[in-house]
Amino acid sequence: GAVVSQHPSWVICKSGTSVKIECRSLDFQATTMFWYRQFPKQSLMLMATSNEGSKATYEQGVEKDKFLINHASLTLSTLTVTSAHPEDSSFYICSARDWRTGNYGYTFGSGTRLTVV
Amino acid sequence: AQSVTQLDSQVPVFEEAPVELRCNYSSSVSVYLFWYVQYPNQGLQLLLKYLSGSTLVESINGFEAEFNKSQTSFHLRKPSVHISDTAEYFCAVSGRTDDKIIFGKGTRLHILP
Numbered sequence: 001g002a003v004v005s006q007h008p009s010w011v012i013c014k015s016g017t018s019v020k021i022e023c024r025s026l027d028f029q030a031t032t033m034f035w036y037r038q039f040p041k042q043s044l045m046l047m048a049t050s051n052e053g054s055k056a057t058y059e060q061g062v063e064k065d066k067f068l069i070n071h072a073s074l075t076l077s078t079l080t081v082t083s084a085h086p087e088d089s090s091f092y093i094c095s096a097r098d099w100r101t102g103n104y105g106y107t108f109g110s111g112t113r114l115t116v117v
Numbered sequence: 118a119q120s121v122t123q124l125d126s127q128v129p130v131f132e133e134a135p136v137e138l139r140c141n142y143s144s145s146v147s148v149y150l151f152w153y154v155q156y157p158n159q160g161l162q163l164l165l166k167y168l169s170g171s172t173l174v175e176s177i178n179g180f181e182a183e184f185n186k187s188q189t190s191f192h193l194r195k196p197s198v199h200i201s202d203t204a205e206y207f208c209a210v211s212g213r214t215d216d217k218i219i220f221g222k223g224t225r226l227h228i229l230p
Binding site for chain 1 (some may be wrong): 133151153158159160162167207216217218219220221222223225
């Protein structure tokens with residue numbers, strides 16, 4: 001089945017530094033990937049839609065200059081949290097859609113726990 | 118636009134007892150409906166989905182959900198729960214011409230020994 005690999009699974013960084021999170025589709029090509037943010041005991045909030053070869057589409061209220069998304073190939077999307085602050089600490093999850101399944105299948109990465117100190 | 122309401126934030130239930138996790142949605146267009154499960158510090162795993170056809174859909178681990186268009190509901194049920202079912206369960210909806218999935222706030226299932 002479709003597999004989405006997300007790396008790292010956890011990261012601790014100092015306030016003011018930048019952190020890059022990678023999301024890879026391992027056995028399929030993903031023209032579109034999605035980035036979510038999840039606060040403790042809360043639901044997933046869609047941050048942006050990452051489109052291969054073009055600019056990401058951000059949801060209302062998400063700072064595009066702070067959360068940089070790059071989708072340079074059909075199997076890789078990256079989310080960079082720039083100048084991170086403690087309020088950016090959260091669980092970030094990516095997902096991709098495997099069009100081969102023909103059954104509207106979305107596969108999620110295992111998530112990245114970001115802690116900014 | 119679509120929205121999802123999960124009425125219960127937490128549901129405690131004794132092991133081997135039945136459980137129902139409620140989900141209602143709203144949409145002006147035809148939708149796809151999903152249930153995802155999330156174990157601690159992990160991503161989401163698809164539990165089951167309704168795309169079309171039979172309104173009753175089942176998962177391999179004993180869960181089932183029924184699409185009820187008139188009540189705009191997609192409640193998740195299991196006749197007998199196990200400790201291993203302890204997790205967060207998310208109901209989600211997507212318009213049939215949309216790429217986005219909208220999630221409910223989740224229901225934490227507590228299995229009591």
